[in-house]
Structure formats: structure tokens, C-alpha cells
Amino acid sequence: MINNESIVEEVVGQFGQKVFGFEEPFGLLTFTTNASDLVEVVGFLKNHAEFKFAFLTDLAGIHFPDNIGGELCSVCMLHSWENNIRVRIKVFVPISDPKVPTLTTLFASANWQERETFDFYGIEYTGHPNLKRILNMEDMDYFPMRKEYPLEDATREDKIDALFGR
Amino acid sequence: MAENTLILPKDSNDALALNVPMVEDKQYSTLNLGPVHPATHGIFQNILTMDGEKIVDSEQTVGYIHRAFEKIAERRPFYQITTLTDRLNYCSSPINNFGWHMTVEKLLGVKVPKRAEYIRVIMMELARISDHLICNSILGVDTGAYSGFLYVMQEREKIYEIYEEVCGARLTTNMGRIGGMERDLSPTAIAKIRDLVFNSFPKVWAEFETLFNRNKIFRDRIQNVGGISSARAMEYGFTGPNLRATGVDYDVRVIEPYSSYEDFDFEIPIGHKGDTFDRFMVRNGEVWESLKIIQQAIENLPEGPYYADDDQYYLPPKKEVYSSMEALIYHFKIVMGEIDAPVGEVYHAVEGGNGELGFYLISDGGRTPFRLHFRRPSFIYYQAYPEMCKGLTISDAVVIMSSLNVIAGELDA
Numbered sequence: 064m065i066n067n068e069s070i071v072e073e074v075v076g077q078f079g080q081k082v083f084g085f086e087e088p089f090g091l092l093t094f095t096t097n098a099s100d101l102v103e104v105v106g107f108l109k110n111h112a113e114f115k116f117a118f119l120t121d122l123a124g125i126h127f128p129d130n131i132g133g134e135l136c137s138v139c140m141l142h143s144w145e146n147n148i149r150v151r152i153k154v155f156v157p158i159s160d161p162k163v164p165t166l167t168t169l170f171a172s173a174n175w176q177e178r179e180t181f182d183f184y185g186i187e188y189t190g191h192p193n194l195k196r197i198l199n200m201e202d203m204d205y206f207p208m209r210k211e212y213p214l215e216d217a218t219r220e221d222k223i224d225a226l227f228g229r
Numbered sequence: 230m231a232e233n234t235l236i237l238p239k240d241s242n243d244a245l246a247l248n249v250p251m252v253e254d255k256q257y258s259t260l261n262l263g264p265v266h267p268a269t270h271g272i273f274q275n276i277l278t279m280d281g282e283k284i285v286d287s288e289q290t291v292g293y294i295h296r297a298f299e300k301i302a303e304r305r306p307f308y309q310i311t312t313l314t315d316r317l318n319y320c321s322s323p324i325n326n327f328g329w330h331m332t333v334e335k336l337l338g339v340k341v342p343k344r345a346e347y348i349r350v351i352m353m354e355l356a357r358i359s360d361h362l363i364c365n366s367i368l369g370v371d372t373g374a375y376s377g378f379l380y381v382m383q384e385r386e387k388i389y390e391i392y393e394e395v396c397g398a399r400l401t402t403n404m405g406r407i408g409g410m411e412r413d414l415s416p417t418a419i420a421k422i423r424d425l426v427f428n429s430f431p432k433v434w435a436e437f438e439t440l441f442n443r444n445k446i447f448r449d450r451i452q453n454v455g456g457i458s459s460a461r462a463m464e465y466g467f468t469g470p471n472l473r474a475t476g477v478d479y480d481v482r483v484i485e486p487y488s489s490y491e492d493f494d495f496e497i498p499i500g501h502k503g504d505t506f507d508r509f510m511v512r513n514g515e516v517w518e519s520l521k522i523i524q525q526a527i528e529n530l531p532e533g534p535y536y537a538d539d540d541q542y543y544l545p546p547k548k549e550v551y552s553s554m555e556a557l558i559y560h561f562k563i564v565m566g567e568i569d570a571p572v573g574e575v576y577h578a579v580e581g582g583n584g585e586l587g588f589y590l591i592s593d594g595g596r597t598p599f600r601l602h603f604r605r606p607s608f609i610y611y612q613a614y615p616e617m618c619k620g621l622t623i624s625d626a627v628v629i630m631s632s633l634n635v636i637a638g639e640l641d642a
Contacts, residue, residue: 088574095442118463121576121587123602140576140589145479147484149576172466175612183299198292198641207300214304 065113065146067092073114077107084153093151101154102164108141108150109169116141116150117165122176124184127155128210135156137186139166139173157185158209165191183208257285259622264293266505268371271637274624275614280494282622287615292609295641302601306566307333307465308407311602315401317605320363321356321582322402323349323392328579331487332588333407336575339539343531345409346489351422351490351526352395352404353579354519358430359388360582361470361519363514364634368509369441371631372450377440384433387425394418395444408543409536419527426523434516442513448506455617455629456504465613468606469584471633475503481580492529493522541568566596583607583634607639 067087074082074094082104084095096104108116118141125136133155140151154163165188166173177188178197185206188194196203205212263274274290298313305313315324327349334341362385366378389399395418396404396411405411414422441447455465459475472479478497482490498514500507536543540559549556562568572594579589587604610633617633619628 089576091576093574114434118576119466120585121602121604123588123589125591125600138589140523146482151576167348170466171461171464172609172612179608198295200292207297212300214300 065143065148066149070108070114070148070150073111074104078104080228086194091149091151093153095153095155098154098156098163101152102166102168105139105141105152105166106169113146114143114148115145116143118142118144119170119172119176122166122173122180124180124186124208125188126158126184126209130155132157135161135184135186137180158185161186162189163187164189167191182206185209255280259444262626264290268630269635269637270367270631271612271635271640273635273637275630276624277623279623283543284618284621284623286616287535287626289611289614291611291640294637298642299601299603302598304590304597306568306596307570308563308597309566311405311600312401312403315403315440316638317603317642318582318586318607318636319400320636321353321360322400323352323356323404324360324579324581325586326402326404326585327353327366327488328577328581329588330405330407330580332575332590333542333570335577336350336538336570336573336590336592337407337539337542339408339537339542341409341537342534343489344413345405345535345537347526347530348395348414348535349405349488350490350493351414352392353522354522354526355388355391355422355425357515357519357580357582359385359529360634361516364505364582365441365509365512366437368451368505368628369447372442372447374441374447376455377437380435380440381433384425384430387421387429391418391425394421404564406543408539409534411459411544413535414530419530422523422527426515426520426527431520433511434520436514442510446489450624451505451509451628451632453502454505454621454625455632456502456507457613457617458503461616462503462610462613465610465616467584467613468610469581470511470515471503471508471610472584473497474500474507476501481578482549483584485578487577487579489600490522493525495519505628508632562641569594569596578604581606583636584610603642605639605642607633607635608642611635611640 070092071085081100082094082096084149086093108114120142121140123138127134135158136153136155138153142149156163163186177191180186181194182196182199238341257278257280258278260279262277263269264272272293276288277284278286289518302310311326314329316324341430347627362381366381384509392402393399396402459477462472462475476499478499480497495518498511500511544563545556545559550560570592574591575590578585589602590598591600593599
């Protein structure tokens, strides 16, 4: 029977200190790895004889402005259809040098999803075959989903945050 | 450079076999299929590199209707995000709405009563029918058979009338609330659903199938066109009918049942070649299965409340708002979005019209999501399109695009 514990055991046994930050929000195993080890960890899970995490469900970026040294997060979610279990793997990189190795070598579907994450967060996926903006226009010079870009016009006076509990 | 051999095995299962090598000093013509082209059914561009009539390469430009939903969502209270999800796959909005509600309910730990879940199942399956109905009949239009489309359109109209009866809107439904439904199914709605699923729709759909399924002209156009192997489809992140057409029976309704789907008896239709015809047939089959589910749900509709007993998140009844202080306070707090959600990180997936529609929500304990990511099936599988239409003609490219059911709203978010 494959469950979160057996995955943790196997992954820690294989990678030791390279994987950390294990948690299970709503039963979904989540852990963190270093950018340099990401491809190795994901490839291990994908090619594992029992786990068979052969499906990349989702790939997204997150911006944590307060997490100094690891402001940007690239999170990918794998799904093992045979065992019906999901796992989420996070990589934190500094905003000054946001480089994460690409997963396109393992999953063809990572291509556009990484382009989307690059488009909105500026995470550079090293080794990506065609890393350019996908949803925004190409001459845009900033990464709009980062938290420093407010959604609403900051000069507006008719919307006082305090009145709206913000 | 490899020799320029045009091997075009039309009956090949593996799209990779259709790879036509590009030759350096040869002149190719470029053709823009889109952004506004009748075949795209939405706004996105395919830049095709053509060698005569054969497509040797193509590149996609998407994002023409990008509306920054993920950014907008970071400033909106949870219940206001439902209206954003309407506009993802606008052919089946209720599925998106309920998918979002279920995500938030998972975060809040709200238990929805059975009746609400059954009503949701009915509405979601109606949405799936209307989604597949449009996709398949449009495939007919793209191959030159207009009458089927016009014929089934009147049934979609009936489905939209049911939406109207349930929530007041037709296309962008904003149906349901966090914690249940906004109102119970009215007797009129039940009568309309019963009439649709027991009387009118099965006849119409059977006739639609007799028009198309064994139609030689239609089948010659779509059979063995745009095939993809199951392994390749998995690589490309296919889900939903497009994946099932390749022979993989992955369905979120079965593998991770939500909203009481485990109560219903239905099958997952699968194809085996993953070509346009299989996609068409899988959708046809799913319409029948959806009908079966609705029939079971409406026959066994449980009695009881249609919303969760959770006054923190579910709007109190209007009558009480006008008469009791507490209800008024909660009404105000909910409408102003002043209720904080717990801290958490949650992923919830539903089986949308096109596949696994996922909501990845991170809440930092505030009134709005810290981060919300939509896993949009169209966006993910559309990147396989160049590979699927390589070596084929434009008319094939059009039917492949049509049968993939790429919805611009979902593509761009």
C-alpha cells in the first residue's frame, strides 16, 4: 500500500538532506527541494517502479515577498494515476536570481506551464526550449503577478483599505 | 539534414510518425489560422508553415483574451471569485462554479448536505451535456454538416432555460453559493429537467448520432485524423474526453469522487486510437452517461436542506435578514467579504467539460486568496496541437482543433 509515509520514507532514503519541509495540507504530501535537485527528484518519482508519478498535473509560481532569499516559489504537482496519490514539490529561489531547471525533459506538458510561470513571475527555467512570454504581450517589461504590483490604482481615494478590512 | 521524405501514414496511431523534416533551403509558405478565424471558435492564432497543402510546422499564439483572473482573484473575497470562474470554460460554467465552491468548502471545512450535492451533480452533468453537445455539433459544422448543429441547439436552449430557472442567468451562471445552493430546485425546474432527460433529449441525441456516427462523408473526414498515443497524451497533460479517447480511463469523478459522485452508477466511455473520431465518440458516449447520472439524481433527490448550516459563510435567508439583528450582521459581513478564511493550501479538482479543472488555492488567513491558480485543461493540452496536425492538411487541422474543444476563455484565463 502506497501512502504518504511510504513516499516520504523512500524519498528521504534516496535524497536525504536534499528534500525537506514535509507537510500534508489536506492530505496532500508537500515537500521542498533545492533547485539543483529538482529534476532528479521529479525524475525519481516519475520513474519509480511502484510510485509511477507519471502525470504532471499542475505547475505554478508563487511570490512570497517576506521569505527573504526564497521569494519566488515554483511548485509542481504530480499525480500517480495507478496509486491515485498526489504529491506537491516546491522549489524556492531568490528573486534576484530566479533560476529553476526545466521539467520539459521529463514532461512535455511543462512547456507552456513554465512559460506561463515565467511570464507572470519571471522564474527562468534553465534549459527550456522556448522560454518566452505566452499570455502577456512580448514587450512587457515586468512580471505582473509579483506582489509588488497592486491590482488597483494606488492613487484612488474612494477605496480606503481600512474600511474594507484589508 | 535528413532527406525530405513525406511519409504520411494516415492510419498511424502515433503522431510522431507524421514528423515531416524541414529542409533548410526550401521555400515554405506561412499561413495564419486565426486570431479571428471561424474555425478557431474563439481568439487564438495558429501560424502554420506549409509545404503545399501539408503542414510542416506550426506555432501557437495565445493570450488574446487574457483577463488576469489570477491577479484579480488576489483582491477579491472568495464568493466574488465565482464570477471569474464563469468565464473560464463558458460552455460549462456551472462546473467551474461548483468546482470553485468545493475548493473553498474544502478549505473552510464546510460539510454540504446531500440534497445540495445532488442538485450540483444535476447541474454539472447538464453543463457537461451542453459542453459536449456544442463541441460535437460544431465538429459537424466544421466538416460541412450544419443541420445537426441547428437541431441540437434547441436542446441546449432547454438546458439554458433550466439554468435560468435555477440561478437566473444563462451563460455566465454564477450558480450556487459557498456551502450549497442559493435556492432550492423549484417545481418548474424539476419538471423541466425531467422533461429534458426522460423525454426530449434522448430522442434528439439518438437522432444526432444516427446523422453522424455512421455517416461516410463525416467519418472519412475525421477517422484516423489527429491521432495521439496514450503515452504521448499523458506526457502532454491530456485529461478529460481527449485523454479517454486514447484509451485511458482517467476520470476525476471516479478516481477522486466529489459531490456524491460515488452514489451514481455510470461508465467511462473510452476510445482506443485517440483520433478525432474517437474523441467525437467518447463525447457522444459521455452525454449518455451524463443523462444516466441526472436520471438517477433526480429520481433519488434527497429531502432536506439545500445549504450547509454555516452562518459564517452562507448568506442567511432574506426573511431573517429583515427581522433579526444577527442575520443582518452576518449578511453584511459576508457581502462585504469581511470574514477571514483559515490558513491553508488546498488543491481541488473537478472533471470539467475538457478535463481536470483544478483550483490551487493558498490562503494566508485573510479575506482574499493569497494565490489562486487555475489548472485549465485546454491550456495544457493545446500545446500538443502542433504535433497532432503535423503532416496533415488544413482541413484536418481544423477538425482536430474543433474536436480538441479548445475554449479561448479557458485557454487564456
